[in-house]
Amino acid sequence: MATAKKLPSGSWRCLVYSHTERIFDTKSGTWKDKRIYESFTSDDPSRRGKADAERQAAEFQQDRDTNVSRKRQKNGNILLKDAMKKYVEAIGPSLSGTTVQGYSKEQYDSYAFLMEKKLKDITTEDLQKAVDDDTKRPSKRSTKTKAPISPKTVRNTYSYIRSVINYFYPNDNYDVRLPKIPKKVKNLIPAKTVLEIIKDTEIELPCLLACWLSYSMSEIRGIRVRDISNGYITLDRVIVDIGQTPTVKESGKAEARLRKHHIPNYIQALIDKNISGKKPDDPLITLSGHAIYMRWVSLLEQHDLPHMTFHDLRHLNASVMAMLRIPDKYAQERGGWSSDRVMKNVYTHTFSEEREKVDETIDNYFDSLLDGSASEKEKSAIEIINALREADPNGWYKALLNMQHEMQHKN
Template identity: 45%
Template sequence: MAKAKKLPSGQWRTQVYSHSIPLYDEDGNPITDKNGKQKEKRIYESFTADGKKESEYMAAEFAFNKKRKARPENLTLSEAIDKYINSKDAILSPKTVSEYRKMKKVAFKDIMDLKVKDITEDRLQEAINREAKRNNEKATKNPKPISAKTVKNEYGLVATVLTKYNKNLDLSEIKLPAKQATIKELIPPETIFDIVKGTPIELPVMLAMWLSFSMSEIRGLKRSSVTSDGYITINQVVVDVDCKPVEKKQAKVFTRIRKHKIPDYIKGLIDALPEDQEYLVPLSGIAVNRRFSYLLKKNNLPHMTFHDLRHVNASVMALLRVPDRYAMERGGWKTDSTMKKVYTHTFSDQRQAVDEAIDNYFSEKIQHEMQHENHEPA
């Protein structure tokens, strides 16, 4: 129990721990200790009274009520999410923590301040229905409701927290919005090559379309990722956390840690980079996306996301009738357990044949476009 101290004024003051707040530097960056955990400042509540016992009683009452409120069922959903994040901040990646905090800020606003114990199945279902109608705040022009995938991701966090802190909830009958089937209009590889050739984003586009690398994988590639025997290895990624690039030494799942033979054309692009450039693609993900969108618009082509380039790669592999086993491995789409079973056979004769078939396909498309370009009248 906290003890009161007599002040020069003759009154008595008792201080009780209230809560902690995270510390940031002048630039808004988290201040961390030697283990990488963010430092916090302890905040105390003061209770001043004429008598010593009165001061201590007020402090004890505050501590009791605080402890009672801290019981999981008495926490608001917002507080429960914070508690959940703090209990796993050393396990979750910084990117995941950042995404969780963003979700807490914008999603399910009408139930965030409700106590966990007061959230029923009906209230949660109503909240999901309203959330599915919420407009995407990033869309300044022609705002549309957020996607079913976004609702599903948000609900995943909320459901995990509610299940942990409210044992009486039964979420088995909860319904989420159905994902709408969409038909992607993919642009032919040769057309994509034609508009990006010679631009600052040619290398990242070719890495995505030809080798099926994602944006975070491309941003994590360094000169050291390229081996002397002509292969390129993904063993780290770069993601944005609170709008700042963060290097992660390991991809999200083991299947994303993979190795590809470097096609001659892409090897040429890499060799042409400045010798002192550490990262193969120093541009931010936003910069690459914007430049890609600009080139599509400039050439009157339908909109595609940068991530759709992986779909182009998958379509090419389907066109070439690449066996699923090798197609999934090249794109990093296997489960962990399956990957462990096939990883040692990654560079078998069959896999090398798959690489050669895909490389030949893209090489022929590129050569055709370059020949066509050279024969165009001036």
């Protein structure tokens, strides 16, 4: 039985376990089990108040145990494959299309032997075997090397299966070992090289929007002619592919991504050429996301450069801002990462003087790469990392990892 404790105010509080939720820890980049507790209080400072808080907690716990028992008894015979289908049907209306699509993908081959198994019969050993098998599953992106999927993908797949089981058959007794996500910092192609290979190509504009203004693929595809006005781009939506169908998502659900960017002169000239004859609701970029990506990969191959995803251009932008010592809050604003200031600045007609200086610093850097006036050789990613390590030996990696993680998970 839970025991109540006296608070500084004199009241009594009793905490009792409610359930466990799977949450994503942005600091470590991993999924974790978080125990959720219910709080019961009494304002009576006497021993009667203590007894009252404990009585409320005991009643809740009894009701919880009864409800969990009923739920397990009711759903224990459901097959895992049926539970997965019902889970999507049950929570689908509250999720975005891209999330539901992720749940519907056929990426659960390692769990195939469990699909015909009843939820009540699935054990820790079963789930551990599935996870171990999943760590060997070949990645579809590595057809040449046949490299396995990433530890992050393994963990995400298990998290979904675990969520399905707990939704119908609550069970906190599973103890599955998951692969650790290794620490890594991408060695990116220098910005100067990127600008050289995209020059005068069909994808120069989308690439510049990514590496210079830090837009993601979905954001670039969401920009309309009407979003460009008085030297600024105002982002308020994205376009993603759901089942191969381009689908508009309003950015209001991710406030940090609702932002406004000053347009550098060079990019403005490309935009002016691109929007000639277009209507206000026409997209700025007409190529599909797949077409842009394939042209980007082709450029890398033509110039014998190492593989780098289109999304890595946003990482390149983050590295440039780190090299230029851009203050964190302005780097967050430009990149659309979590910041309390973003919403306040989006629809204003002017930026703060400090933000304008930041934009000017970054624009001058890219302009110098374009016209060849850079005063010194551009630093490689390793050199930038070494400089950051020197400046902040204890916090350099955490700051860079957090920035990269936010870029990967807010699309």
